[in-house]
Amino acid sequence: MTSPLREYTTISHPEPDTRVWHEVHGEGQPVVLLHGAFSGASSWGGQVPALVEAGRRVFCPERHGHGHSPDVTEEFHYADMAEETIAYLDEVVGGPADIVGWSDGAVVGVLVALRRPDLIRRLVLIGQYFNSSGRAVGGMLDALGTDEEMKAFFAAEYATESPDGPDHFQVIFDKTMAMIDSEPEIDLGDLSAVTAPTLVMQGDRDEVTLEHSLGVVAAIDGARLCVIPGSHLIPIEAPTAVNAVIAQFLTED
Secondary structure, rough: OOEEEEEEEEOOOOOOEEEEEEEEEEEOEEEEEOOOOOOOOHHHOOOOOHHHOOOOOEEEOOOOOOOOOOOOOOOOOOHHHHHHHHHHHHHHHOEEEEEEEEEEHHHHHHHHHHHHHHEEEEEEEEOOOOOOHOOOOOOOHHHOOHHHHHHHHHHHHHHHHHOOHHHHHHHHHHHHHHHHHOOOOOHHHHHOOOOOEEEEEEEOOOOOOHHHHHHHHHHHOOEEEEOOOOOOOOHHHHHHHHHHHHHHHHHHH
16 A cells, blocks of 8 residues: 655646645545535545545645645635636546535535536535525534634634644635635536536535435436435544445445
C-alpha cells in the first residue's frame, strides 16, 4: 500500500497557479470527497480508511479559503467552487471519478455534474438542499449567525490549518454566511440534466427537509434516497452506516 500524499498542488482556477492543499490515499479507481463549509480534508476521517480498504484511490481536495488552502477571492460562490473542482479533476485527478459531496460539497458536486458530466461516474450527495425551499428550519445553519460557541469551534479549527492566520477567519466567516444566505437557488427541474447514477443521503434531522430530498431523487433519473438516523453530521456520527451505503452504491451495477 502506498503512503498517503498530503501536500499543495496547483490548478488553473480561480487564477493561474492557484495553490490548493489535497490528500491522496490508496490505489484504485478514483473517488473525490468534497467537504462542506468551515471544514477540509480532515472532516472525511471516518470515510477515507473504509474507501481505501474497498480498493479505491481517495482524493480529498481543500477548496481555496478552506483547510490549508489559502484564500484568493473576494467572495465565495458555489459556481466558482465548481469551476475550481473541475480544474482539479482535469488537472490533478486526470479524468472522471466518483464524487461524494457533503453539505456545500454536494452543491459543488451537482454543479460539476451539470457542467461537465464527462467527469463524474457516480455522484453521492449528503445532507444538502439545492434551493432555499428545502432548507430545514431550526438547524445548525440558523444557529450559525448567533451561536458564539459554534463559531469559536470553527475558528479554532481554522487557526490550526490556514496559512492566512487566525485573524482571517472573520473574513471567511462573513463570506461563507453571505453565500449561504443567498445560494444555492437551483430549480430542481434542472437536475433532470444530471446523467450520473446518483445517491442522495441525509440524516433524519438534517439541514435539508425530507420532502426536498425526495424532490431531488424524483428529478434525477434513477436516483436513490437513503435516510440515516442523525443530524447534518452523519458521516461523523454514523460512519459505519454511511460507509456501507456509499460502498454498496459505488460498486453496484
